[in-house]
Amino acid sequence: MNFEVERLLRREVRDLPVYSPGKSPEEVAREMGIPDCVKMASNENPLGPSPMAVEAVRRSLSSAHLYPDARSLRLREALSRRLGVDADRILITHGADEVFDLLAYAFLDRGDRVVVGDPTFSSYELAARTMGAEVVRVPLREYRQDIPAMLGSVDARTKMMVLCSPLNPTGTTVSAAELEEALAGLPAETLLVLDEAYLEYVDDPEHPDSLRYFASDPRLVIARTFSKIYGLAGLRVGYALCWPPVREALEKVKLPFNVNRLAQVAAEAALEDEEHLERSRESNRQGKRKLYRVLEECGFRYVPTQANFILVHNGEHHDLFTELLRRGIIVRDGAALGIPGHVRITIGDEEQNRRLEAALREIAGGG
Numbered sequence: 001m002n003f004e005v006e007r008l009l010r011r012e013v014r015d016l017p018v019y020s021p022g023k024s025p026e027e028v029a030r031e032m033g034i035p036d037c038v039k040m041a042s043n044e045n046p047l048g049p050s051p052m053a054v055e056a057v058r059r060s061l062s063s064a065h066l067y068p069d070a071r072s073l074r075l076r077e078a079l080s081r082r083l084g085v086d087a088d089r090i091l092i093t094h095g096a097d098e099v100f101d102l103l104a105y106a107f108l109d110r111g112d113r114v115v116v117g118d119p120t121f122s123s124y125e126l127a128a129r130t131m132g133a134e135v136v137r138v139p140l141r142e143y144r145q146d147i148p149a150m151l152g153s154v155d156a157r158t159k160m161m162v163l164c165s166p167l168n169p170t171g172t173t174v175s176a177a178e179l180e181e182a183l184a185g186l187p188a189e190t191l192l193v194l195d196e197a198y199l200e201y202v203d204d205p206e207h208p209d210s211l212r213y214f215a216s217d218p219r220l221v222i223a224r225t226f227s228k229i230y231g232l233a234g235l236r237v238g239y240a241l242c243w244p245p246v247r248e249a250l251e252k253v254k255l256p257f258n259v260n261r262l263a264q265v266a267a268e269a270a271l272e273d274e275e276h277l278e279r280s281r282e283s284n285r286q287g288k289r290k291l292y293r294v295l296e297e298c299g300f301r302y303v304p305t306q307a308n309f310i311l312v313h314n315g316e317h318h319d320l321f322t323e324l325l326r327r328g329i330i331v332r333d334g335a336a337l338g339i340p341g342h343v344r345i346t347i348g349d350e351e352q353n354r355r356l357e358a359a360l361r362e363i364a365g366g367g
């Protein structure tokens, strides 16, 4: 039988790269014979999930035979109270990643364009290309999204521009003035998608409150997640803030039961656990301060970050990624993130940070 799947496939799918996650400790143990690795690569919360979320999941397990609420009403109401945003402007999703997929399904046709930073989080491009849209990548300037250049790339075919703040993989943010510039410069019918996956880690008091702009601008779609500071990456839950007409469009293309029961109850409980949130923030703040100092003492240049990861310049250590891997530390290789010559390191807990420090000192000392 002469079966060629290539001939069945849509062209867009045939040409699509496969998302490659970082290495797992198990893989490194198996492939390189290094047991006991620490993974500081996926920007997960090293403190784990909120104990209240774990308890809520446990309680809800015996209802696992029941379909989840297709509209995630309780979680939307909890978010609505917390954020002061109407529940009909909230869409709960299967991780923030699903927001980008749904936007692409609902809005993008072959020939449409999406403007993004370069580098940026890869999901925007994968979603857009799946629908045959063209992705226009605009290089960063000094590790920051270049708003004027991005606006300069917008044309009549541009359906959306995506900003990420703090930006993965650099940890830099979009200022209030830049956000205003973006909204003022975009055509009336172009969406501005703002990814705030790391918002809760931001400690810059000048960081814009996107909800202020969202209140009056129906083009703004904000994506957020429970995967990062809330520590629920394994359960897959995030949300979009968007005006009702946009939400209705996205609802048409989402799976009916896109967010499972456990994820819904866990997110709702996590939202109430202020103490875990504050502890996570403080742990990150201290880890960041400590890591800055170690990097400076070791002579590594880095990009000051507003998130829970730090982009570090390899400097003379051309394969810093592998040098760290050999010492049992898994980070993300910048080459895989579109920013060669760097590694992206997730700030860990005290123990992980200590191991990282020892490895960096050894590498810097030529050991």
Ligand SMILES: *Cc1c(COP(=O)(O)O)cnc(C)c1O
Pocket: 043, 094, 095, 096, 097, 098, 121, 164, 167, 168, 195, 197, 224, 225, 226, 227, 228, 233, 236, 237, 238
């Ligand atoms: C991790 C991440 C997300 C969210 O991922 P989900 O787990 O799908 O919620 C979104 N945007 C950026 C920039 C991220 O780094």
